[in-house]
Each structure stands twice: as C-alpha cells, then as structure tokens.
Amino acid sequence: MSTTAITRLPIVRRSPATLQYIDYRHKDHNADKPYFKPRFTFKSEDRKETFARSNFRNTDPLMPPYPYGKNHAFQEANFGLYGGTVLQSGNKISKGRNKGKTVRKWFPNVRVETLKSETLEVDFKLPVTARVLRTIRKCGGLDSYVMGTKPARIKELGLLGWKLRWLVMTSPKTLAKHEQERQELGLPESNSLRAAFEDSWNDEEKRAQFVAQQESAWEDLREAASRFENHALKNWVENGEKEPYNIPKLETLQRTSPSLLGLPEYLERVQLGAGGETALHASEKTEVARRGFRVGDEAIKKARARSTSIKEKGATRPQSKQQKSRTLRRKDSTAA
Structure with a gap:
C-alpha cells in the first residue's frame, strides 16, 4: 500500500x-x-x-x-x-327483497x-x-x-x-x-x-480486517468462476458441439488481489460545515435533488447560477397568445 x-x-x-x-x-x-x-x-x-x-x-x-x-x-x-x-375487499349481500x-x-x-x-x-x-x-x-x-x-x-x-x-x-x-x-x-x-468510514479505515487493525474480508470475497468469486467454466465446458462437449467454446475469463480476479491494488493508508474526512466549501444552501440542495444527478463542483455551480437567474428574472410562466394581446391592449390604453 x-x-x-x-x-x-x-x-x-x-x-x-x-x-x-x-x-x-x-x-x-x-x-x-x-x-x-x-x-x-x-x-x-x-x-x-x-x-x-x-x-x-x-x-x-x-x-x-x-x-x-x-x-x-x-x-x-x-x-x-x-x-x-x-x-x-368483498361483497355486501343484501337479504331483502332485492337480493x-x-x-x-x-x-x-x-x-x-x-x-x-x-x-x-x-x-x-x-x-x-x-x-x-x-x-x-x-x-x-x-x-x-x-x-x-x-x-x-x-x-x-x-x-x-x-x-x-x-x-x-x-x-x-x-x-x-x-x-x-x-x-x-x-x-x-x-x-x-453513524461512524465515518474514514475513521475505521485509518485504524491499522480495522483496515487489515477489511482487506482480509475482501480477499475472502474475491476467493469466493474465483471459485464460482471456475465452477461456471467447468459446467459450461461439460455441457458444451455433451451436446456434441464441434467448435471450441471460448469462455471469457475474469482476468482481474486472477491477476491481482485487494492487497495489491495500492490502497491508501490514510483517508481525509470531509467536514460539512456551515462555512465550508462542501456546504450547500437549502435552495441548492432542493435544486440538485430535483435534477437527480450527483453533487459535484459543476452541479453546484449550475444550481447556484440557476437560482440567481430565477431570483433576478422572477418565476413567471410563459404567456399565451390571448394573454399577450391583453397586455398589448392595456399598454395601448395606458399610453392613450
């Protein structure tokens, strides 16, 4: 690492x-x-x-x-x-004359x-x-x-x-x-x-435990991949196919392991403060949540620009032809 x-x-x-x-x-x-x-x-x-x-x-x-x-x-x-x-749900059964x-x-x-x-x-x-x-x-x-x-x-x-x-x-x-x-x-x-992942990762014992868990999970994936390959080859031969069947092997699982991925030994924890760079205003949060994309620097800038433009222009709905004609008549009447 x-x-x-x-x-x-x-x-x-x-x-x-x-x-x-x-x-x-x-x-x-x-x-x-x-x-x-x-x-x-x-x-x-x-x-x-x-x-x-x-x-x-x-x-x-x-x-x-x-x-x-x-x-x-x-x-x-x-x-x-x-x-x-x-x-x-069910039926209400009447017992009178109109059954x-x-x-x-x-x-x-x-x-x-x-x-x-x-x-x-x-x-x-x-x-x-x-x-x-x-x-x-x-x-x-x-x-x-x-x-x-x-x-x-x-x-x-x-x-x-x-x-x-x-x-x-x-x-x-x-x-x-x-x-x-x-x-x-x-x-x-x-x-x-509610503990942060960074606090657990920065502890050497817990980090080693995380890597060992990933190693065992990768080993299970390798065994599952080998079982699938043997099963596919067996059925391919039993069905009498003449052409060889090339199975796409999971080379990433075979070449590396979680301990060889170059994982960092220290993670910096992000603080969400009122005056920090990562803090968002309420209007920006709602705008970003409405759009449904991940929060990043570009998304924050777009949300801020959109909120300021809406405030400056005012949230007005587009007018129809009849409304436009009415506004023109009012302007003409006021000018006269």
Whole structure:
C-alpha cells in the first residue's frame, strides 16, 4: 500500500434508503409541507409535529433501506404504523327483497394518536391502528415496539416504523446504553452506527480486517468462476458441439488481489460545515435533488447560477397568445 496517498471520498447524499422516502417530500420542493395527505382528518399542526420535522423529511444516507420495500397496494400504510394491515375487499349481500351483491371495501381502524418516545424525548402524532396501539402498550412504549428483533415485527413496521427504528437506534441515549452494556460484559469496542468510514479505515487493525474480508470475497468469486467454466465446458462437449467454446475469463480476479491494488493508508474526512466549501444552501440542495444527478463542483455551480437567474428574472410562466394581446391592449390604453 502507498504510504503518502491521501484520498478524499465523495460525499454520500443519496442512497437506496433515501429513494424509498421520496414520497415524504412535496411535489413542490420549496413547499414546507409533505406531499402525503391521508384520507382521514390530519391537521396541519399534527403534521408539523411529525412529518414536517427535518429528521423525517431528510433521510439519513447511512440508514439501510427497508428490506420489505413500499406498500404499493395500500400506500397510506407507508405513512403510519399500520402493522401490515391492508384494505380488505368483498361483497355486501343484501337479504331483502332485492337480493344481490354490492362490492365494498373494509378500511382498517386508524386513528391519530400521540405517542411519546422516551429515547428521543419527543411526542409524535402518528396514524396508528388499534391493533398496533395495543401492541405498543403491551411492549411498554413506542421505543420498545420499533426496536423489536423478530422478523414479523420488522415486516409490520413499514417505512415510517423503519425510520423511527433508525432514529431510536442512533440516538445518544441508546448509544450510551449499548456502550455501558458492552463495558460491563467485557466485549470489544465496535464502530458506531453513524461512524465515518474514514475513521475505521485509518485504524491499522480495522483496515487489515477489511482487506482480509475482501480477499475472502474475491476467493469466493474465483471459485464460482471456475465452477461456471467447468459446467459450461461439460455441457458444451455433451451436446456434441464441434467448435471450441471460448469462455471469457475474469482476468482481474486472477491477476491481482485487494492487497495489491495500492490502497491508501490514510483517508481525509470531509467536514460539512456551515462555512465550508462542501456546504450547500437549502435552495441548492432542493435544486440538485430535483435534477437527480450527483453533487459535484459543476452541479453546484449550475444550481447556484440557476437560482440567481430565477431570483433576478422572477418565476413567471410563459404567456399565451390571448394573454399577450391583453397586455398589448392595456399598454395601448395606458399610453392613450
């Protein structure tokens, strides 16, 4: 490895997890309100206490994506604790003189309840079903409910519960509690959930562990490639093909290994400060996120130039022919 190389990693601004929560934002990115509006009564004051918070609107790129994805069949469940409940459809059978069937749906018993998080010290007003509310009371609170480890619990959390789980896990109280338990049990130190990769890479022991893990992964790839080659050649010969079959071999895996790639021994950590070069204004962030490309120096310059031009010119919509004729008539009347 090179000893003098100092590498700066690109800033992670979007991840698969952030793409899952795009619907949390309003279509108009400058609007200070979420795009989602449930079918039941949800006041703007209640929305400000939950969905308008910065930790809900802005997803942490380090948060892993929800393994079960969105609920496309019942999208309302993505913005509340519904416990995996979906719409139930069926027929309403009339037993009067006009016997027949009427297609209808059964909605879950949803209500807006105030749930307190002891770890975050925040009161959330969330859409929650009656069944999930009973489960929360049985578990002993919202934090214990979202921190459940069983697969069934994780499957019923949904996108909102998964984000609450991440916020509780990365809170200072939870991290301090886990650190105290780790010291009492005599366990080795582990990286924090929010620790930067640069801090782990600059440690020699952890860097050697990373390289060893990559070596084992590359060895598995070599074995899989050799098995594929033997399998393809065997089937090619058994089928009676006369022409030789040239298999494209993975030469990169055969020639090198992770320990020979010239990896740096030191990584410089990027600081996102208010006055730093990598810091962006809110308007620039929304513009860059709307465009959907990676944040770089050129993208930042274009976003700044676009925002200044819009401010100078004013956000005016193009006029139609009728509007242009009306404006000309007004000018003529004022001149006369």
